[in-house]
Structure formats: structure tokens, C-alpha cells
Amino acid sequence: MNRKQIIEFGDFQTPNNLAKGICNLLLSEGINPKSIIEPTCGRGSFLVNSIRTFSNKAEYLGIEINNNYLKIVKEKINSFGDSKVTLINADFFQLDWKKILSSKPEPILIIGNPPWVTNSRLGSLKSDNLPEKNNFNNYNGMEALTGKSNFDISEWMIIHLLDWIQNRNAILAMLCKTSVARKVLRHIWINNFQISESDIYIIDSQLNFKVSVDACLLVCKTGKPSKVNKCNVYDNLTNNKQIAVIGIQKSDLLADISKYKKWSHLSGKEYYKWRSGVKHDSSKIMEFKLNDNNFINGLGEICDIEKEYLYPLLKSSDIANGKVEKPRKWVLITQKTIGDETSIIKHLAPKTWDYLLEHSDYLNNRKSSIYKGKARFSIFGIGDYSFSKWKVAISSLYKKIHFSVIPPYQNKPCMLDDTCNMIPCKTEEEANLIADLLNSEPAKKFFGSFIFWDSKRPITISILKKIDLMKLAKELGKENKLKKHLSDKTQSDQIQLEIFR
Ligand SMILES: C[S@@+](CC[C@H](N)C(=O)[O-])C[C@H]1O[C@@H](n2cnc3c(N)ncnc32)[C@H](O)[C@@H]1O
Numbered sequence: 094m095n096r097k098q099i100i101e102f103g104d105f106q107t108p109n110n111l112a113k114g115i116c117n118l119l120l121s122e123g124i125n126p127k128s129i130i131e132p133t134c135g136r137g138s139f140l141v142n143s144i145r146t147f148s149n150k151a152e153y154l155g156i157e158i159n160n161n162y163l164k165i166v167k168e169k170i171n172s173f174g175d176s177k178v179t180l181i182n183a184d185f186f187q188l189d190w191k192k193i194l195s196s197k198p199e200p201i202l203i204i205g206n207p208p209w210v211t212n213s214r215l216g217s218l219k220s221d222n223l224p225e226k227n228n229f230n231n232y233n234g235m236e237a238l239t240g241k242s243n244f245d246i247s248e249w250m251i252i253h254l255l256d257w258i259q260n261r262n263a264i265l266a267m268l269c270k271t272s273v274a275r276k277v278l279r280h281i282w283i284n285n286f287q288i289s290e291s292d293i294y295i296i297d298s299q300l301n302f303k304v305s306v307d308a309c310l311l312v313c314k315t316g317k318p319s320k321v322n323k324c325n326v327y328d329n330l331t332n333n334k335q336i337a338v339i340g341i342q343k344s345d346l347l348a349d350i351s352k353y354k355k356w357s358h359l360s361g362k363e364y365y366k367w368r369s370g371v372k373h374d375s376s377k378i379m380e381f382k383l384n385d386n387n388f389i390n391g392l393g394e395i396c397d398i399e400k401e402y403l404y405p406l407l408k409s410s411d412i413a414n415g416k417v418e419k420p421r422k423w424v425l426i427t428q429k430t431i432g433d434e435t436s437i438i439k440h441l442a443p444k445t446w447d448y449l450l451e452h453s454d455y456l457n458n459r460k461s462s463i464y465k466g467k468a469r470f471s472i473f474g475i476g477d478y479s480f481s482k483w484k485v486a487i488s489s490l491y492k493k494i495h496f497s498v499i500p501p502y503q504n505k506p507c508m509l510d511d512t513c514n515m516i517p518c519k520t521e522e523e524a525n526l527i528a529d530l531l532n533s534e535p536a537k538k539f540f541g542s543f544i545f546w547d548s549k550r551p552i553t554i555s556i557l558k559k560i561d562l563m564k565l566a567k568e569l570g571k572e573n574k575l576k577k578h579l580s581d582k583t584q585s586d587q588i589q590l591e592i593f594r
Pocket of ligand 1: 137
């Protein structure tokens, strides 16, 4: 297998010891299947260890797209004499799974390790190792544009396998990324799948697969769902140490049900709208360092441009490291709001316009479809809020809850990059109050009940906007101070509205 094929087929073969440990765990949980299926069996470590662990009267079925792997499996199982093993060389997506499963005696165990690759990665490799229909989460056009509808192949496979077995006596036990396991849980809970129990066992993917991805074994048993959907999370396969219980609140996953129960009274209205920073997808051209009064772009060029469209820029790392007083970078902000015409720059700042024209290849070649059909040199995530002098911000990427007050710099509002989330504020006093509220222990505990720290972007706007700042202020005895700012805010929003009418 070359590197491209390994990626395309998500090919990370499970080491024997891990497969053995998983089969032993299932046996110790009283699982005694009559049929065992490994849907993408590779070199068959689960198949072989299942035959060793479970009854040799059970039926075994292994399916794999790579025939060379099946030859290896055949050799391995030859030594097992008369066990009933069927191997099929096929593409998972082309099989009639309902028919295959209908003939299998119960209890059925579906075990294995489906491919570790995303649809967008396959798209970039021009691979068709994909299902034909893939909007199984019913995402809309905007969610498709922003990448929310991207999915892991294993997510698609596990959700569909669970769908096909939900009215059978069956167990699914599969290795996957922890992020995939959570998406699966959310899907089955929201769609009321007949799954009675689920557990997650964290595994050491560095040790087992030499990759640094948070991964786990997801185990789901079919049956009548319990009143409260929950999934126990264990530290590892063997010591039974429970580290959290995942749940769901409306359509949002909870990282810790018990924390949520204690702090749920803080959820409610979004008094201030959370925003993310600006997106331009071309840091080489749009971002500058200032050296001896020279603006130097990411190509190392000294750029003679007006200051008109330049703003101080803070990135996630600056915010996470508390370096917010003196921004290291500047950013070219070509619009005041999304959809603004940009050609005006030619008249107001001709050197900036020439600079953009000279580097238009970089900007025209930005891959994201959010720029398609928009004015030349458009940016994204921009609006009145971006220009508010004071802000309260947090990095979405970092693994700590800390909100910083962002002051203006050299009399200009600081911009944040698109990995940061923020609330725009009118005054320093307002920003200090909001940051104090959000950095309080009750707020941290509340957010902690939703945050999955191993996510790529743990601190999302959908989590931040859940907290009701008024309820939080009441809890901390700062209700009157917040009311004052909110009434100022309402008045100025009212004035804005009248101007627009
Ligand atoms: C993560 S590996 C795991 C292999 C094996 N289950 C194990 O645990 O060692 C994923 C396997 O899926 C196979 N695969 C990828 N796409 C497939 C498809 N469309 N149909 C069947 N097998 C596929 C790959 O060839 C690879 O062997």
C-alpha cells in the first residue's frame, strides 16, 4: 500500500493485542454472540481474536475491499479448523447490508475498526471511496459551505450499521475517533434509535496506531432506549474507571451530565451576541508585521500601503497567552460588512488597491466557496461588531476557559482571527464586567458541562451563547451593573434601528 492508498482507505490495522483486549472486554461484559461480523476486516485481527474468544459454533463474516488482506486473513484462519468463517471481497458501500444481516443468528456482534478518513480528504484525493448519498445529517447549504457537513467515513458506516441493526438483538463495538463516537451518539439520540446502552472506552492511539488522534472503542447495545440518554466514558479498556457520563440536552451533547444538572439554571437568554473573528484565508497577503515602520507581508515583502484599511490583529495564540496589549500583526480589512463593494478602495487608498491587484492570484485562488461570486478581495466574518473598540474574547482552540478584555490599539479596534470568539463592547467598563462574569467559577463549571476538551475547537459559539449573563450576574451579585450596560446597549441599538429606518 502506498501512502495515498493508506489515506484513501483509512488503513490503520488494529494491533493484535488491542483486538484481543477488546474481545476479552466484551466477553467479560457477558456478550456471547451467535454471529460476528467485521465489516472492513483488513488483515482480520478482530476476526481472528473473536474466533479465539467467542464460541467456535458462532458464524463469522469478514468483508474487505483489499483482496490482498483477505488472503492474509485466509491463512490466519486456516489454523482454526472447522469454524464457520465467510470472507467476502467487496466494497462496504455496494453491499445490501439489510439482506446480509437478516440471515444472521442473534445475538449479532458487529466489531471492528472502520476507515479513518473524512469525505473532504477523499475529495482532495479525488477518491470515490464514499457512499452515494451522504447528507445523512440533513445539513443545509450554509452548513455545507462552512464545512459543518463534513463527515468521517467511519461515522457514516457506524450510524448506518446501527440503523440496520436497531430492531435486532445486536451489539456494535467499533474503534473510532472520540469525535466520531460523539457524532454517532448525537445522531442516534436525536433520531430515537432503539439503542438501550452505550459506552466509550478511551484507547491510546499513539501506542496502538502511532497517530495522535483521540480515539476510543464505542459499544452500543440495541434495545428499548432508557428515559435519559447517556453514555458512560471509561479511562481505558481494563480498569473500569468511569471518567464522565455524556448526555444530551435538546440537540446538544453534554460532556458531563452531573455538572450540567448542578449548573443548568445558568442557561437561558443570549443578551450579547457572540461573534467569531475575521476570516480571509490568505495570511501571506492579508497579514503584516510592522518592522521599523515598514509593513511586511507573509511573503517577506515590504509593502507600501496606506494605513486606512489596516487594523491591529490578535490571533488565538495571543489571546490564549494573554498578549493582547500590543498586537504582533496587522490585517487588511477590505470591507465593513459582508457583501460590501470593494472597488471603493481604489479611490480611498490607491496603493492598497494596487497591492491587492498585484497579489490577486493568491486571493483569487482561495479554495473556500464562501468567496465565490462575491466582490473582489472579499473577507468573511465581518460586521459592525468587528469595529467595536472593546471586546471580550476567547480562543476557540485552546484548552482552557479564560476570557480576555481586548483594548483598542493606537486608536483602532483590534481585529481577531477566525479561531477566536468574542462579544463586542462599547466601553472598557462594560468589557471588564463581562470578562469578570465569564471568568467566574460558576461560568467555568457551566461551560465545562458542555465542552469536550479533545475536540479540534473545544470552545464553540453554540456553547458560549448558552449562558444567560443576567442569571450569572444575579448569582454573583452584579445584576445592577449588568442591567445598566444592557439598558445603554438597548438604547444605542434603538438609535441604530432608527438611523436605518
Ligand atoms: C482502519 S482499517 C481496519 C482494518 C481492520 N478492521 C482492523 O481492525 O485491523 C480500515 C480497513 O477498511 C478497509 N476499507 C476501506 N474502505 C473500504 C470499503 N469501502 N469497503 C470495505 N473495506 C474498506 C481498508 O482496506 C482497511 O483494511
